[in-house]
Amino acid sequence: MDETRTRAPEAQTSSGSEAALSVSSLSKSVGADRQLFSGLDLDVKAGELVAIVGESGVGKSTLLNILAGLDEPDAGEVRIETIALGALDETARTKLRRERIGFVFQAFHILPYLTLRQNVALPLALVSNERATLSNRADAMLEAVGLDSRGGDYARDLSGGEMQRVAIARALIHRPALILADEPTGNLDPETAGRILALFAERVRSEQGGERRSAAVIVTHSRATAEIADRVLVLTRTGLRPSA
Numbered sequence: 001m002d003e004t005r006t007r008a009p010e011a012q013t014s015s016g017s018e019a020a021l022s023v024s025s026l027s028k029s030v031g032a033d034r035q036l037f038s039g040l041d042l043d044v045k046a047g048e049l050v051a052i053v054g055e056s057g058v059g060k061s062t063l064l065n066i067l068a069g070l071d072e073p074d075a076g077e078v079r080i081e082t083i084a085l086g087a088l089d090e091t092a093r094t095k096l097r098r099e100r101i102g103f104v105f106q107a108f109h110i111l112p113y114l115t116l117r118q119n120v121a122l123p124l125a126l127v128s129n130e131r132a133t134l135s136n137r138a139d140a141m142l143e144a145v146g147l148d149s150r151g152g153d154y155a156r157d158l159s160g161g162e163m164q165r166v167a168i169a170r171a172l173i174h175r176p177a178l179i180l181a182d183e184p185t186g187n188l189d190p191e192t193a194g195r196i197l198a199l200f201a202e203r204v205r206s207e208q209g210g211e212r213r214s215a216a217v218i219v220t221h222s223r224a225t226a227e228i229a230d231r232v233l234v235l236t237r238t239g240l241r242p243s244a
Ligand SMILES: Nc1ncnc2c1ncn2[C@@H]1O[C@H](COP(=O)(O)OP(=O)(O)OP(=O)(O)O)[C@@H](O)[C@H]1O
Pocket: 030, 031, 036, 054, 055, 056, 057, 058, 059, 060, 061, 062, 063
């Protein structure tokens, strides 16, 4: 949790060429005129896992939505790799999100009338129709989240924690440059949460078979999640500051 655990000193420098995510001077208000945050800066590199903590209602989910291009800031810029989200129209933004971002929502957004395998394969199915490959990769991801042999089950029959794991498998299957996750272990027992956190860490920190490392921003209230992070940042009205 303290800053001395930060992995690479250069990871905190701004606008390095490897940045998977660069955010500058971001502001957001909601409702009539309630400012959630302003002047928010953040750089996250491939291979780095950042945890964001903060009081309930401070704006963590809103920030994640802005980072994914699902919500608009009032001011400031978000870049995914080198691409400024604000410069894209809705179609280009959707394409970028599908290809480069894996998002685990608090509300999961799992499709109840698809099987687990179909739900997990969805990000790949949008760009490829090689059914055997899709099934194999979806099954491998389901195994990674402890749901092997459940690929043919329908999502509507899942428990909350199982649904959360399907959402995680779906967010990671296409090896996104940037993983954004909102309380990804909130519904899991400590042992399953540990397994899922290890999976996030593996995706972020190791290159496998020439596949790229990801960067991750995880919103959390969980101590275990904060403990595996390279940096823990607290969201306040004046932006992000390192956790004490
Ligand atoms: N579209 C909106 N219109 C009005 N208020 C909104 C809107 N979206 C979010 N808010 C408000 O902004 C505040 C921040 O919400 P957000 O969900 O981002 O907080 P959070 O830090 O993720 O909270 P929690 O930890 O409880 O999940 C809340 O008070 C919420 O009611």
